[in-house]
Amino acid sequence: MLPLNVMTLPLNVSIERIVEESPLVRTFFFSHSFENMEPGQFVMVWIRGVDEVPMGLSRKNSITVQKVGEATSKLFELKEGDSFGLRGPFGKGFSLPAAGEKVLVIAGGVGAAPLSPYAEAAGDAGADVQTVLGARSAGDLLFEDRFSAVGALDVSTDDGSKGTKGFVTDVLRKLDVSAFDRIAVCGPEIMMVSVFRLLQEKDVLEKAEFSLHRYFKCGIGVCGACCIDPSGLRVCKDGPVFSGVQLLGSELGKYARDASGRRVKI
Amino acid sequence: MLPLNVMTLPLNVSIERIVEESPLVRTFFFSHSFENMEPGQFVMVWIRGVDEVPMGLSRKNSITVQKVGEATSKLFELKEGDSFGLRGPFGKGFSLPAAGEKVLVIAGGVGAAPLSPYAEAAGDAGADVQTVLGARSAGDLLFEDRFSAVGALDVSTDDGSKGTKGFVTDVLRKLDVSAFDRIAVCGPEIMMVSVFRLLQEKDVLEKAEFSLHRYFKCGIGVCGACCIDPSGLRVCKDGPVFSGVQLLGSELGKYARDASGRRVKI
Amino acid sequence: MYTLTGLELKNPTLLAAGVLGTTGASLCRVAREGGAGAVVTKSIGPVPKTGHPNPSMVRLDCGFLNAMGLPNPSYPAFLQELELAKKDAGVPVIASIFGGNPGEFAEVAEGLLPEKPDAFELNVSCPHAEGYGAAVGSNPCLVEAVTAAVKDVVDVPVWVKLTPNVSDITAIGNAAEAGGADAVVAINTVKGMAIDIESGYPVLGNRSGGLSGKAVKPVAVKCVYDLYTALEIPVIGVGGVSSWEDAVEMMMAGAAAVQVGSAVYDRMDVFSEIGAGIEAFLQRKGYSDVKKIIGLAHEMV
């Protein structure tokens, strides 16, 4: 009997399949399915001998990883059949819509990872899902198929190689955001801040949820490494998904803390 | 919500009522009811600052105690409203009969304490219960009323002040013990040995169960203080109730171990 | 109101060092939303430290293991956090500090003085940071010297946080007292380790770390009990407290107040819950004052 959650020592999982999503992004399907995960929740991925890092679940049994540094590079060296450790799922996910609700999903870069299962769950719940997906260029767009399978998809690329040239906000400006019941956002922090400002202007912040990234140490709400100002909310436990209202006047887009706790400008 | 069992730290109970059963025996009704106790199981009674000693449950919410030494004397100083600590119920009780079975209860002295709830439970189960109750003299006979309420009662006293003059074995010899489906025995070890021999002669040991007393330290089957020879069975966990067959060729009636583990003649 | 080394606390529960104590905002949250009577900061040192690689904390069946490695932004960078905590927490804020020698301890304490912490807690007891923590705290001479050095430069109460990883914690407690400590805090985590049997790797990034939570409560109760006998100054109890019953037990062993760390895992408001539980207990049992239960176990013979 496999556990639904792994809240204590890391579970050993093996890599069942690796999918190259783009030059720097791969999806790792692993040998365990978190049947009760909420889209937006994360797992702590233990690359033994290196580090343990948070990753959103891109499916019940997959993470989708962008290679950025030591741990992710080491993960990219692993092959099918290799294994790593997993704890989770942790944190608070995106809130699911009721049937008939209109949901707007706004994903930038690897932010599409936790939003793809959300879009699918929202679709399954009978919501009307529309997605705005942004990336640097056409080859970096993640999960176009999964998003378009559940509803309308608008795409933006920085270089204009596909969809609107520019940022997700350039697409958003053309939409009537007030027509949506829920708005779910995840992406690089600068992208999320632009979206935040836009939604604030349009006065729809209370319908929006944002998934934040901060430096995680414990990942389970005890150490305090990931707390944000001025609320003191823990990104790992009270988040990573926060409502727009919770983030009003927050450090979002201004600074974050590094592993030592020092404030670092975004 | 009160716990059904207290397997960890002692539960604080207060004394609700004290009944003087005989000059040296008192029943203490306490403020907790062990609803799922099996007759024959015991509790560890913690007289704070003094000692913790095993006592059979004479009811779901009472123990019946003979004053013999330090802890029991201190218990006798307590008044209604005072409190002590309780852990349990521990160990294996007497096996209950099916409806229609014939049950013989043989109780000597304070051995009547764990046997009285057994006789009642057997009666409730629809068995045909008969009791042989022995004591030094009429005033020491325990729970005559409880035993006679569920079936026939034969009494013996050492001094002949009531019933047969002599020992329970003198009554037993007059009975056809082979007519019973189950025989439950508890009393001083010399009395139990006499009964054991008699039942062995009559070849009915496999129907008989005996509740043993040995020096208990942990009371939970770990320390090994209460083990009997040659089986190594723990009186506190594998017993205190053993079948006659388990006791064949055992140390019963020969010796017991004291608190240091030294063998002491019975 | 409870008084602890001159500080006024609304209840005798404090946030333990290193738990939710990295930012001023989270200290305020623990005080306001959590109901803590006082809060202790993350341990702050002379230079920025990122700490050990992850996993830095894992939950076990019984308790937690952690090896954070004293991550901290150093005292100059922490001043702004302390400022915020002092401004908004509404309860006393105790600065936990560490260093490798008496001079470093004094430097950090002086460095934080501008933001007026209500007391200092000297961490001489972290079991998993080379040259810091328990390396200092198992040496009575060094503990006395460190305590005296900080006492020299500050005029607020100085508490010394002790490690249980010694043969005789009272010897270290005595050294702290001799150095002028106003209280001791016991205990920091117990040295421990877990290994992932599928891979053979130690689970913590630092290989080993410190045990906290339920598993260590009996160890902490014993340390507090012994320190209460050995010392004149108050003992603050910490280790595995997660309910008012645990807090009462710790106080009966001799704790003047309790700190709560790992139990924030379960709920943030564990502090107000414990505070209310203690009050209700005192009332039910007819104790006129919390002082009646502090050290009570020593009288029950």
Place this chain on the structure above:
Amino acid sequence: MYTLTGLELKNPTLLAAGVLGTTGASLCRVAREGGAGAVVTKSIGPVPKTGHPNPSMVRLDCGFLNAMGLPNPSYPAFLQELELAKKDAGVPVIASIFGGNPGEFAEVAEGLLPEKPDAFELNVSCPHAEGYGAAVGSNPCLVEAVTAAVKDVVDVPVWVKLTPNVSDITAIGNAAEAGGADAVVAINTVKGMAIDIESGYPVLGNRSGGLSGKAVKPVAVKCVYDLYTALEIPVIGVGGVSSWEDAVEMMMAGAAAVQVGSAVYDRMDVFSEIGAGIEAFLQRKGYSDVKKIIGLAHEMV
């Protein structure tokens, strides 16, 4: 077959000292019915001791607390139990012994020699017996002297059982090795205490005692890990082992074999269960020999 300081074991699980080890019959039962690879007796001393008043052992949410107080009938009275154990256990029988000084240790060891124990385990680590146990075991010079004194009078393997209640267990381990020990056993219980809050009384008759079971496993794993690095002689791991996974973890930390104490609370046949679990694990992971996992964690970097 596993070999441990020359003894042949059918599996690497041993009954820990002081648990079901008071009588020869119960030692035989643990070996035969429980499936232990070897059994260690209750610690036997120079004179009869009844031990501490009850409660002498209580179960906690996490683990157990005990303060038996080294009850034992003394070595002359224990000879008949040892005789029975040696005759019928069918596995090696190790005599655990204690004393207040090297002379007493040697006296007890010699006194038990007539019944030919397969090895001696020196208990220099009981945390709750005045003048015995940890009072000896936290002093390296005394540990070396005690070990040497017993080595002098016996020619079977001598193991030394260590206490975790010291700043540095490897210093004591080194002392045992220097004294000629053939193996060390780690760990004895961790000092601990529980208080009944309704009455204020410490729960144990001896007021405080030693923590065992699940709560101490991480502490034991860390001690074994450190001893494996520091010593040449084998380390036998004990503390909180209750499943084959725990045993494998202890072995990866460096244990050549494991002892199981408190877990007999759950079931007598925990030994054969662990033995079978280890075998199945080795097979599943393709390890040719149990030696492949002993100390494995040290290689995983």
